Amino acid sequence: MPEEHKPQVQGCMFVTGREWWDFLSFDPRQDEDCRLYIETMKRDEEYIAMLHQELVQFNLELGRMVDEVADKARAQAHRLGA
Template identity: 35%
Template structure:
């Protein structure tokens, strides 16, 4: 299964995926954010229709897709690690969750590649690992489902001079954060199920 393929999109439909965990965990001063509610509605619609949500791929997303193979090669050359590709991973204990890590490393590690359009973002990644904090929930969610112990979060920008094109920050598994994710998924999944059941009841009554 190839990431981005029709098969991959179908496998993800109706599931909470790691790339949307930040939306799931987002809050405001008054409570859960609008992005959380939007995610719940999107997942409910996918379960009702059986079809993946139609998403728009902007230029920044296309850039990331195009540069990821170069980022992977640069990472392998720098670290000596061999990245094993993994398209989609699920845990039978959490059937409502699915993740697409950029790569597996040995028995315990993961790698996540980011190729920001903004050079300022890559600079921040080089200076203090800002990219690892920005994608915290995605990375912890991937470690949760794959049962891995660490993840190298990599920012790659070939526009920078040699020696500055890669920013690698290793993030360790955080059980407290993973417990928070589990609780959030459980609550959101119940909300999705309620929406789906309401729609089924309306259909039966029609």
């Protein structure tokens, strides 16, 4: 499986709780016996823990950004007398 698909595959296992995930790739341009690629990937707990931490951090940053925009909108509405 190409490395760039690891976040998606491990993320699917994180969300669903699965212990394994079948990565499939299909390319109709290939010879018939090479068009479909299937690889069963095992759950990587260390990677999923890192992914979880990154998602928690992203959520905190997003919350701060939303609060900042909301504060600016309230200040603007107050200045306009709304």
